[in-house]
């Protein structure tokens with residue numbers, strides 16, 4: 001067979017098929033529900049339209065994401081009426097913002113990610129948190145000129161849980177946000193003891209069990225103070241730190257984290273005003 005004939009008979013139809021399949025949407029399996037769907041670019045509500053990982057969700061899963069787009073409590077970012085923040089008058093953090101409500105779907109996604117180490121899902125959750133970061137940042141920048149965060153700080157796991165799980169989900173989420181926004185990721189917190197699973201506790205037990213659960217890493221805070229350049233010191237600008245966690249329930253965990261950092265900063269650097277902000281993936 002001449003090479004031209006071979007080309008026409010074998011290569012061309014293959015190339016033709018490849019072209020056709022590039023034009024027609026290919027069926028893919030959804031990242032979270034595993035259903036097969038055909039790719040179509042739908043409008044996302046959370047600003048994730050261009051995210052490649054977001055396109056790996058089927059249209060149903062995409063549209064079921066319970067984005068928090070409207071908040072009622074300016075402190076904790078709750079979409080409905082809030083009693084927690086009224087009760088907690090001495091909140092150690094300025095405000096929390098969360099990407100989504102903690103519903104059944106998100107609970108399932110987080111479980112797949114945390115307990116099965118589903119890596120692609122981790123990327124998706126990182127994208128979702130980044131979308132919440134962008135919204136939070138623009139809200140704060142509207143209120144305050146020259147607003148910026150100086151570092152992202154993950155809520156640490158206990159050593160026992162880190163060993164059991166192999167990774168800290170809060171640190172992976174914080175890394176996703178830090179990398180996209182050129183923020184230093186600083187491990188400025190450690191757990192002082194292993195706490196029991198928060199999810200099994202009543203609200204009151206949860207609030208008291210987090211007291212003194214965290215301590216600040218002085219060695220990690222020192223370079224952060226160095227980050228405040230002379231201009232910031234002259235302008236009396238605050239050191240602004242962003243604590244990152246996966247779930248916000250009563251706020252007692254992140255409040256204990258913020259309290260540990262504030263206490264250490266006030267003791268070691270009384271001249272520096274520190275503001276702690278919180279970004280979480282989901283809130284109940």
Ligand SMILES: [Zn+2]
Pocket residue numbers: 030031032033034035057058059060061062
């Ligand atoms: Zn799906």
Ligand SMILES: [Zn+2]
Pocket residue numbers: 073074075076077078082083084085086
């Ligand atoms: Zn609140």
